[in-house]
Amino acid sequence: MKSLYSAFLCVALTAAASCAQAQTVKLKVAHFLPSTSNAQANIIEPWCAQLEKESAGRIQCQIYPSMQLGGTPAKLADMARNGVADIVWTAPAYSAGKFPRVEALELPFVLPYGGKAGNAIIWDYYEQYAKDDFKGYKVLVVHGDGGMSLHTRGKRVNTLADLNGLKLRASSRTAAKTIESLGATPVSMPPAQMTEAISKGVVDGALAAWEVVPATKLDEVTQFHSVTPEGQPAFGYTVLTMLMNQRRFDALPADLQAIIERNSGKALSERFAEAWDKATEAAESAAPEAALARIEPAAYAEMQKASASAIEQWIGEANGKNLDGKALIDGVRNLAAGNR
Known part of the structure; x- marks a missing residue:
């Protein structure tokens, strides 16, 4: 009788394990851009397709x-933490x-312009300096927007x-501090609002990455695009990230966790970099030469000098949060110098 019970128990446990192994997991992935955006069409959708194929x-x-x-x-980061979404793609600065x-x-x-150049530094910085920012999340990637440029009307x-x-x-x-240090007035708003704001004269232009120009139709409301000297760092960056609800990840079978792991981190950073660089190159090459406002090295150096006040202000604020602001900015600069 005892052996019969053991056999039944073995069968039941085996069936339960097989059921768990065969379970289909549907992940809710949320973000702030349209479905036609570069992020969804060229990264998020292919990434999801890869997970489905491998699983x-x-x-x-x-x-x-x-x-x-x-x-x-x-609210996107909170939505991932609270389980409203399983995964979000967002900008931490929001x-x-x-x-x-x-x-x-x-x-x-x-940071240097370019998805490939910038993302290598950003991921290394995350791993060395910024993991404590993301406690409570499963971090799938931290990457950049390829560097922002000035796009102006009139x-x-x-x-x-x-x-x-x-x-x-x-x-x-941070972008607002940069704009202010350069003598202009910052007006904070998400990408979806900036084109209409420029067309109505609410603002005179935007500090934004080339990658968003076609998607937001920024090229239709701006006449000029400032170009920094070749090989020089960007005016600024927007950092972006894909965050997963940690409990959701922990509840997955080990083999599904492994599939997500190997398609995340540096692998996903490189996927974003490739798509961003293609989109940036296409947007830049579509702009007529007459629209490019080329900044000479001396003028660029003057802008760099003026922006130092924004960095000093940020260091002071970071120190006030019990962070070593100077060590953090030195960490970025050292990584950037090592990737040249």
């Missing part, structure tokens, strides 16, 4: 673009003050003096 259909994604799960972009170490990456004239910006009196869209607190 033989056991991992599936349901993507919710344009904040379809409700809330605002500033949740002001919650990810202070990452802000060092967004300071002016620190006024060509070639020098520091050209920025005086301009109102410019800022994507974050």
Whole structure:
């Protein structure tokens, strides 16, 4: 009788294990851009397809673009933490003050232009300096927007003096500090609002990455695009991340966890970099030569010097949060120097 019971128990346990192994997991993935965006069409969708293929259909994604799960972009990180979404793609800077170490990456004239160049530094910085910003999350990737440029309506910006009196869209607190240090007035707003704001004259332009120009139709409302000297760091960066609910990840079978792991981190960073560089190159090459406001080296150096006040201000604020602000910015600079 005892052996018969053991046999039944063995069969039951085996069946339960097989059931768990065959379970289909549907992940809710939310972000703030349209479904036609570069991020969804060229990274998130192919990434999800890769997970589904490697799991033989056991991992599936349901993507919710344009904040379809409700809330605002500033709430996306909380939505992942609270389980409203399983995975979100967002900018940490949208949740002001919650990810202070990452802000060092967004300071002016620190990181190089380009998805590949910038992302290598950003991922290394995350692993060495910024993991404490993301406690409670399963971090799938931290990457950048390839570097921001100035896009203006009605006024060509070639020098520091050209920025005086301009109102410019800022994507974050750090971008706002950069704009202010250069003598312009920052106006914070998400990407979805900046084109209309420029067309109506609410702002005179935007500090934004080339990658978003076609998607937001920024090229239709701006006449000039400032170009920094070849090989020099960007005006600033927006850091972006894919965050997963940690409990959701921990509850997955080990083999599905392994599939997500090997398609995340550096592998996902490189996937974003490739798509960002293609989109950036296409947007830049579509701009007519007459629209490019080329900044000479001397004028660029003057802008760098003026922006130092934004960096000093950030260091002071970081120190006030019991962080070593100087060590963090030095960490970014050292990584950037090592990747040249």
